[in-house]
Amino acid sequence: MINVNEPCKNPLNPNCPNEDIVVYIQIGQERYPICCQCWAELAESNAEWNETGLKTEEKQCLTTQD
Ligand SMILES: [Zn+2]
Numbered sequence: 126m127i128n129v130n131e132p133c134k135n136p137l138n139p140n141c142p143n144e145d146i147v148v149y150i151q152i153g154q155e156r157y158p159i160c161c162q163c164w165a166e167l168a169e170s171n172a173e174w175n176e177t178g179l180k181t182e183e184k185q186c187l188t189t190q191d
Pocket of ligand 1: 133134135138141142143159160161162163164
């Protein structure tokens, strides 16, 4: 865990009050601190980010069953 005194700035959840920042994501010139919970959600959401922005895809249901 990264010890910082700032709240989560998840672009997908701007009002997130959590401060248990575990990672930063770089979008353009900005670094966004992301809390543990939001990071889990981002990782699950197939969101992608780069210099130009953040994009998300709808969750894909991977429940194919034979
Ligand atoms: Zn958060």
